[in-house]
Amino acid sequence: MGKVAVLGGGSLGLLLAGKLQATSGSDCELWTRTSNQADLLNLNGITLQDSGGCYSDRVHPVARSLDNVGSFGEGIVLLTVKQTALTSDFLERLAAIVPSGGMVVLFQNGIGHRELLREALPNRSLAVAVTTEGALRVDATTVRHTGSGETRIGVDDETDAKLLFSLERMLKQAGFSVFLSKQLEGAIMRKLLINAVINPLTAILRVRNGELAATSERLALMKALFQETYGILSDFGLDDETGLWNAVLQVCSATRDNESSMLQDVIAHKETEIEFINGAICRMASRQGKVAHWNETVTALVKAIY
CATH class of the missing domain: 3.40.50.720 (NAD(P)-binding Rossmann-like Domain)
Structure with missing residues (x-):
């Protein structure tokens, strides 16, 4: 080639x-x-x-x-x-x-x-x-x-x-x-879901991927953001909520030592991709007539950091 x-x-x-x-x-x-x-x-x-x-x-x-x-x-x-x-x-x-x-x-x-x-x-x-x-x-x-x-x-x-x-x-x-x-559309939505949970929360909490699931309080935040996001993306063909939740946890484990790209940007005082991830999910929810309080909140918090 x-x-x-x-x-x-x-x-x-x-x-x-x-x-x-x-x-x-x-x-x-x-x-x-x-x-x-x-x-x-x-x-x-x-x-x-x-x-x-x-x-x-x-x-x-x-x-x-x-x-x-x-x-x-x-x-x-x-x-x-x-x-x-x-x-x-x-x-x-x-x-x-x-x-x-x-x-x-x-x-x-x-x-x-x-x-x-x-x-x-x-x-x-x-x-x-x-x-x-x-x-x-x-x-x-x-x-x-x-x-x-x-x-x-x-x-x-x-x-x-x-x-x-x-x-x-x-x-x-x-x-x-x-x-x-x-x-590939299913894989794109699956990655969007995983990023929408891991990236903003690691950036806000300033923790590596593996540390995100280390406490019950963090897991509760993850689960709430996951459930809201899954409910929005399920209109785009995502199914198997339990399997996808396990996939989020598996990515946290497999990349336990990783700093998410959003966390790296926050630490470096750079503009993040929050508008293209959670912000995009907020816009999708609006078109569906759904609320996206968790996605709106993490979007606002990450934008406030930088």
Whole structure:
């Protein structure tokens, strides 16, 4: 297949680029939003750590700042920046890099980004990815793999199946659990539900994922937010309430050492994705004529923090 580029030097971007580089060599590039991070990565490489923070590997993908990337040509771009980064200037730059017929795989949390990217990138092949991999960016060149999960990538009539099969093979060689799916909507709603419970509560309480379920009081908060959110998303095909609640607890356990992306943003005093997760659920509830008091509350609290 052609080249693979990872766009975004956050926790997930560093993890994907680092592990792909370890198995695919120079075929993988990492594009960052700042030239400073690109310079540091070209000098020091990416340091991969295991869940305990011990040194695992150091790899050296080619790093470029987004402003210094030319036309990408044939290949796949793994878009790992957060929804808050999808500004008009960013999308205009991405459209200049990815040629007509190019492929972009979207790794954003929440909902709404598919429609935004479809409008900004006409005549490109877009695929949505849903992942539960846990990663923590320690610094600009170091990432800790805090929990293994699953990655599901959607396949439809508009995507290049041959390219996605090649990407699936590369990601599996890099040690990820990957599945291609023609029915991804359920996985998107499932991930939205899990994020809507874990992300805001870890950000508000300032705890890691594993600590969220450590006390009866926190579990009660989780359950109340979960039940309200499930009641809204069940209109979009989600079922098996007990199984989904167990899935939330399982993600907390599997990524126990992880700081959610929302907690990382709060600590760094950055804008969070709350509007694209719990805020989006509030808007869905309004269209259904339902109340979403818990989602409204956590949305207001997280926004008040930053």
